[in-house]
Amino acid sequence: MALNTDKNLKLYYSIKEVSAIIGVNESALRYWEKEFPQLRPKVQALNKVRQYTEADLELLKTIYTLVKVRGFKLSAARKLLNENRSGVDRSSEVLETLITVRDQLKELKKQLDGIV
Secondary structure (H helix, E strand, O other): OOOOOOOOOOOOEOHHHHHHHHOOOHHHHHHHHHHOOOOOOEEOOOOOOEEEOHHHHHHHHHHHHHHHHOOOOHHHHHHHHHHOHHHHHHHHHHHHHHHHHHHHHHHHHHHHHHHO
8 A cells, every 4th residue: 555645635524624614514414414324424433523534525515515505305315316326426516616617707797897
């Protein structure tokens, strides 16, 4: 096994870090763990600290997009993830890209409005 030379690459994230990255509070993350069987972060036996992987982060971003952005109920989001995971992932990535482009266009419009 090769030594990891990339200091920015993390293997595990705490629930606090994930909460900040995803943009939901920690209690929502704990609740989603109960609602989505695919989401199972590693839990330390002694102190019960959750450790999320990159794969967990990607799943949480998808869940966030379905529930918070697209407005799905939890049961519908769970069903969609179970039935068509790859399609949901692609859709989530496209939506994130579109939101980024929209934000960039808004910023550009502000700058252009300031010139006139």
